[in-house]
Amino acid sequence: MKKVLIIEDDPNIAASLDVRFTANGFVTLLANDALQGTRLAVQSRPDLVVLDISMPAGNGLTVAANLKKLPETWDIPIIFITASKDPRLREMIMGLGAAGFFEKPYEIEELLVVAQQTLSRKHVPSRPKETETEKWSRRSEKVLIIEDDSKIAMALALRLKAAGYQTELAFDAVFGLSAAVRTPPDLILMDISIPGGNGLDLAQKIQEILPEPPLIICLTASKQPALRQKAQELELAGFFEKPYEAEELMAAIKHALEGRHEPAGEPTL
Numbered sequence: 001m002k003k004v005l006i007i008e009d010d011p012n013i014a015a016s017l018d019v020r021f022t023a024n025g026f027v028t029l030l031a032n033d034a035l036q037g038t039r040l041a042v043q044s045r046p047d048l049v050v051l052d053i054s055m056p057a058g059n060g061l062t063v064a065a066n067l068k069k070l071p072e073t074w075d076i077p078i079i080f081i082t083a084s085k086d087p088r089l090r091e092m093i094m095g096l097g098a099a100g101f102f103e104k105p106y107e108i109e110e111l112l113v114v115a116q117q118t119l120s121r122k123h124v125p126s127r128p129k130e131t132e133t134e135k136w137s138r139r140s141e142k143v144l145i146i147e148d149d150s151k152i153a154m155a156l157a158l159r160l161k162a163a164g165y166q167t168e169l170a171f172d173a174v175f176g177l178s179a180a181v182r183t184p185p186d187l188i189l190m191d192i193s194i195p196g197g198n199g200l201d202l203a204q205k206i207q208e209i210l211p212e213p214p215l216i217i218c219l220t221a222s223k224q225p226a227l228r229q230k231a232q233e234l235e236l237a238g239f240f241e242k243p244y245e246a247e248e249l250m251a252a253i254k255h256a257l258e259g260r261h262e263p264a265g266e267p268t269l
Contacts, residue, residue, distance in 0.1 A: 001025060001026065001027045002025075002026050002027070002047040002048065002119050003026070003027045003028075003029065003044065003045075003046040003047050003048075004021050004026045004027070004028050004029070004046055004047065004048045004049075004050060004115065005028075005029045005030075005031065005037065005040055005041055005044065005046040005048070005049045005050070006018060006021070006028060006029065006030050006031070006049075006050045007031045007032075007033075007034070007036075007037030007049065007050065007051045007052060007055070007060070007063065008030075008031075008032070008050070008051075008052045008055070008081070009032045009033060009052060009055040009056055010052070011032070013052075013104075014030055014032065016108070017050060017108070017111075018030060020108050020112065021112070021115075024112055024116075026115075029044055029046060032055070032056070033055055033056040033057040033058070034055060034056070034057045034058025034059070034060070034062070034063045035057045035058065036057075037049075037051070037063055038058075038063055038066060038067065041067055041072075041073045041076065042070060042072050042073060045072060045073065045076070046076060047076070047077075047119055048076065048077055048078075048079065048099070048115055048118060048119060049064075049067070049076055049077070049078045049079070050078075050079050050081065050111075050115070051063060051064060051078050051079070051080055051081070052080075052081050052082065053080055053081070053082040053084065053089065054082060054083065054084065060080065060082075061092060061093070061096065064078050064080070064093070064096045064098075065096060068096060068097070077099035077118045077119075078096070078097075078098055078099060079098070079099050079100035079101070079102070079111065079114060079115060079118070080093050080098055080100065080101045080102070081101075081102045081103075081104060081106065081111075082101075082102075082103060082104065083103070083104040084103075085103065089101075090174050090196065094174060094178065099114065099118040100114040100115070100118065100175065101174070101175065107150055109150065109154075110150050110171060113154070113169055114169070117168055117169065140164075140165075140166055141165050141166070141186040141187065141257050142165070142166040142167070142168065142183070142185040142186050142187075143160050143165050143166070143167050143168075143185055143186065143187050143188070143189060143253065144167075144168050144169075144170065144176070144179055144180055144185035144187070144188045144189070144214070145157055145160075145167060145168070145169050145170070145188075145189045146170045146171075146172075146173070146176035146179075146188060146189070146190040146191060146194060146199070146202070147169075147171070147189070147190075147191045147194070147219070148171050148172060148191060148193075148194050148195055149191070150171065152191075153169050153171065154169075155246075156189060157169060159246060159250065160250075160253075163250060163254075165253075168183070168185065171194075171195070172194055172195040172196040172197075173194050173195065173196035173197030173198075173199070173202050174196045174197070176188075176190070176194070176202060177202060177205065177206065180206050180210070180214065181206075181209060181210070184210055184212070184214060185214050186214055186215065186257060186260070187214055187215040187216070187217065187237070187253060187256060187257060188203075188206070188214050188215070188216045188217070189217050189219060189249075189253075190202065190203060190216060190217070190218050190219065191218075191219050191220065192218055192219070192220040192222065192227060193220065193221070193222070199218055199220075200218065200227065200230050200231065200234065203216045203218065203231075203234055203236060204234055207234065215236075215237040215256045215257065215260060216234075216236045216237060217236065217237050217238035217239070217240065217249070217252060217253065217256065218231050218236055218238070218239050218240070219240050219241075219242060219244070220239075220240075220241060220242065221241070221242040222241075223241065227239075237252070237256040238252045238253075238256065240252075
C-alpha cells in the first residue's frame, strides 16, 4: 500500500484528507507543522507528500526545498495545497518540481486523481526495448487531457481508457505544460479556456518547445470564429465546439493517431 504524508495545520482539512486517502487504499501519516512534517518525511520515506504552504514553524515552500535537498527524500513527489491566491506561487512551486497544485477550496476527487497518477508514473517498471513493428502494433498511445472542468475531464479519461489509451489529466495551463514536457503524449485534448493561460497559446508553446510535438485537438464552448482560424493556423488535429458528440471526438482521435503512425512512404487513403 502506498504511503502518503499529509502536512496540514488545519485539523478539519487534515482529517478530511486522512479519511479520503485511507478510503482509497492509502496508508496515511499526519503532521501539523513544518518541523514535524520534515521529520516524518525523513523517518518514514512516504511515497507522496501533500503539503500545505502556509503553516506553523515554517513555510511549505521551504519544507519542499529542504526535502528536495535531502538524500532520503529528494525523489518524493509533492502536491501543494494553499488558500493563497498569489499568482507567483505557481511559478515558485514549478521550480520545486511539484506534482500538483490546488487552491482551497478544491475538489478532493481531483486531488486523489492527481495523487494516483503521480504514484503510477513513479512506479511504472521499465520495459525492454521494442522493435518498430511492435511499437506500431501495441495499442498504448498516451492522451493528455488539459481541462479545468473535472467532470468533463474524468468522462473523457474513462472513455479513452475503455478504448485502450493511456491518459493523464491536468487541470490548468501550468501543469498541462509541465505534463507535456515531462512525459510527451501522443495527443493532447485541450480546452481553450483554462486557468493560467489560453489553450491555443499553450498549444503554440508546446509546438515550439517539443522537438516532436504531439497532435492537439482543441475543445471550446466559445463560438468565436477567430478561435477556429487560429487552430487552423497552428495546424491542430481537430477543433470541437461544446457540446460535441463524444463518438465524433473519439473517431477524430483514432483517425489522427492512426494517420500519425502510417509508415513512411505509404500514402494515407
